[in-house]
Amino acid sequence: MDFTLTEAQRELAALTREIVESSGAPWADLVKAGVVPEDPAELGVLEHCAVLVELGRAVAAVPYLPATLAQTALALSGRRVDPATVLSVALAEDPAGAKTAVPCATSAEAFLVASGDEVFLVQAADLDIAPQVLLDGSEAGTFAFTGGGEPVEGVTPGWLTTRYALGLCAYQLGVTERALELTAEHARTRVQFGRPIGAFQAVAQRLADAYVDVSAIRLTLWQAAWRLAEGLPAEAEVATAKFWAADAGHRVAHTAVHVHGGTGIDMGHGVHRYFTAAKRAEFELGGATAQLLRLSAAM
Structure with missing residues (x-):
């Protein structure tokens, strides 16, 4: 099967590469250029993967994956957030605690926490976050999720x-x-x-x-x-x-x-x-x- 990207997807990848190679503030410029769109429905799975490949090539320290994934999930539940907002994702191993090394934990304004069979939107201010530095030097953190937050409907x-x-x-x-x-x-x-x-x-x-x-x-x-x-x-x-x-x-x-x-x-x-x-x-x-x-x- 031919998995060749479309012209639009290739142009999106090329724009991402240009930004991360030349910008002093890549996250802000990715948002400004529409690589992180206001409407998450504008980009699908293939477009997100095309962007992430380019971010990997540059080892770019931007919160693209957790932020856009959280924004897409919230859009499915009927909520919209400013694309510049840094959100993160905590994939809990069990209902009693969140996954170790949650990305962008100290810069995120809120988290989508997968716990049990539900997903919750939890504000960073309501969590006791312990900062961490990951193997590649990027910032992360851990926190214990014991309940609370707003259920995110329509997302498992x-x-x-x-x-x-x-x-x-x-x-x-x-x-x-x-x-x-x-x-x-x-x-x-x-x-x-x-x-x-x-x-x-x-x-x-x-x-x-x-x-x-x-x-x-x-x-x-x-x-x-x-x-x-x-x-x-x-x-x-x-x-x-x-x-x-x-x-x-x-x-x-x-x-x-x-x-x-x-x-x-x-x-x-x-x-x-x-x-x-x-x-x-x-x-x-x-x-x-x-x-x-x-x-x-x-x-």
Whole structure:
């Protein structure tokens, strides 16, 4: 099946790339440019994924995924919020507490909390938030959700978690695509023993494997996104996309570090940002084994 993006979707992705590469205030400029629209219905699943791939390529520190997902969920329940408003999503593991490392926890004005079989809108002022710094240096936090807030009608925890996971897969695709590009360029220009290191068989094999892994992340992401966009059952496809994003993302991240050698573990080097972003997405997706178990249950 052809998952090629439409011209409008490609233009949206190109606009996103231009903003995150040149703007000093990317979140404000994404809102101003309409990448975060006033009416969430203007963009669908495929458009959001196209934007998130570009944000992953830049490892952009913007709250796009949780904010737009929350805005879309609220719009489904008949509520509208200013697109510039930072909202976040807390996917509770059980009714007694919220998920560890809620993104944008210290900057969000409110949270959509999935707890039990309901979703609640909870104001940040009503929560005791403990700030955290995630693996990639971005801000987050934790809080205990013991009830309260306003129920969000028409949105289920399953709807929320499925689309959040798909968004993470899209972001991971962007991270791994760019990490592979940087690594391939390094292999072409780094010379050892009178030859570019990419000419050595072991390095070439690692890069070839990484290419296959990135292709698998891409294919499974767009397959799952397309089915969701068409309103088709996608439980197995999303679990498959999560598996590849977590498992292949792990391998690509380590390949980038290993091929870069000593510079790969230098926290001041650009490739380290992609390593930590890929690892964070891997951990947040739940790891490859968890996705295989979900996939086997779905089958």
